Amino acid sequence: xxxxxxxxxxxxxxxxxxxxxxxxxxxxxxxxxxxxxxxxxxxxxxxxxxxxxxxxxxxxxxxxxxxxxxxxxxxxxxxxxxxxxxxxxxxxxxxxxxxxxxxxxxxxxxxxxx
Amino acid sequence: xxxxxxxxxxxxxxxxxxxxxxxxxxxxxxxxxxxxxxxxxxxxxxxxxxxxxxxxxxxxxxxxxxxxxxxxxxxxxxxxxxxxxxxxxxxxxxxxxxxxxxxxxxxxxxxxx
Numbered sequence: 001x002x003x004x005x006x007x008x009x010x011x012x013x014x015x016x017x018x019x020x021x022x023x024x025x026x027x028x029x030x031x032x033x034x035x036x037x038x039x040x041x042x043x044x045x046x047x048x049x050x051x052x053x054x055x056x057x058x059x060x061x062x063x064x065x066x067x068x069x070x071x072x073x074x075x076x077x078x079x080x081x082x083x084x085x086x087x088x089x090x091x092x093x094x095x096x097x098x099x100x101x102x103x104x105x106x107x108x109x110x111x112x113x114x
Numbered sequence: 115x116x117x118x119x120x121x122x123x124x125x126x127x128x129x130x131x132x133x134x135x136x137x138x139x140x141x142x143x144x145x146x147x148x149x150x151x152x153x154x155x156x157x158x159x160x161x162x163x164x165x166x167x168x169x170x171x172x173x174x175x176x177x178x179x180x181x182x183x184x185x186x187x188x189x190x191x192x193x194x195x196x197x198x199x200x201x202x203x204x205x206x207x208x209x210x211x212x213x214x215x216x217x218x219x220x221x222x223x224x225x226x227x
Binding site for chain 2: 004033040041042043044045048056058090092100101102103104105106107108
């Protein structure tokens, strides 16, 4: 298994540009989520999905869209990039074991918005 | 307010030495507490998950403790290795769902030869 894969690994955008961060998992996990990690702050949840066709907002959803058409893929779209969206983005997939969710993170995408 | 605080922010130790990282939380209700290891430029990797009824859990040279009464946890690393250099993140869950997680800011550990 490749686990959770993310592309691209690095990206530089200009303010106002849009782009899609890709995330895929091959473990057949129902639950997937997107986080951002900023210096001096804990990871913050952007959006999550409990299964194909179902998405919901997390703590910091503004400026981001998601969709989940398949179990495997969970892309994150930046509609109009802003410097405040400069961050490292992590995708995670989770499965339930003994009543708890075991979470697997991707390698991250480092995004810089100028 | 639900918060997770970790100390110290950073730590430097000699290879072969032991160390203990601390995590205090105010998350309520409490479901479980996790410790993750995050290598530079990589995603976090789970080390341990503990529920309310567990007060110790080990994963190789890593031993996590939990005191649910005082809302404190620690991660003890024994006989440190250079590969232990990483950030260690404490995460507290307020429910059994996967979206109700509160992340600490991490402790940056550097192991030097």
